[in-house]
Amino acid sequence: MLELFWSLIVGSLLGLLAGMIYGKDVRSGFLGYMMIGFLGSWVGRIFLGPTGPKIGGFYIIPALVGSVICLGICSYLLQKIRQFDFY
Numbered sequence: 001m002l003e004l005f006w007s008l009i010v011g012s013l014l015g016l017l018a019g020m021i022y023g024k025d026v027r028s029g030f031l032g033y034m035m036i037g038f039l040g041s042w043v044g045r046i047f048l049g050p051t052g053p054k055i056g057g058f059y060i061i062p063a064l065v066g067s068v069i070c071l072g073i074c075s076y077l078l079q080k081i082r083q084f085d086f087y
Helices: 002-022 029-048 060-083
Strands: none
Touching: 002 029, 002 060, 029 060
């Protein structure tokens, strides 16, 4: 149970840090940062492998790089979706 708590905290902090690096704010708050952190750690581990220090089940360097990439892709897609006029 404590491991789940730490992974939620570390995932959220990674998403928040990715937002600070990229210069974008995730509008859904804690849940959005947590999703970006978890998705980013998965993507970063695919591309970079298990490198660097490990905290709360996340390899920090690949997770941070993956989080910045995921945040960039998500913000780009949301910007393109908002440009369409569905009315």
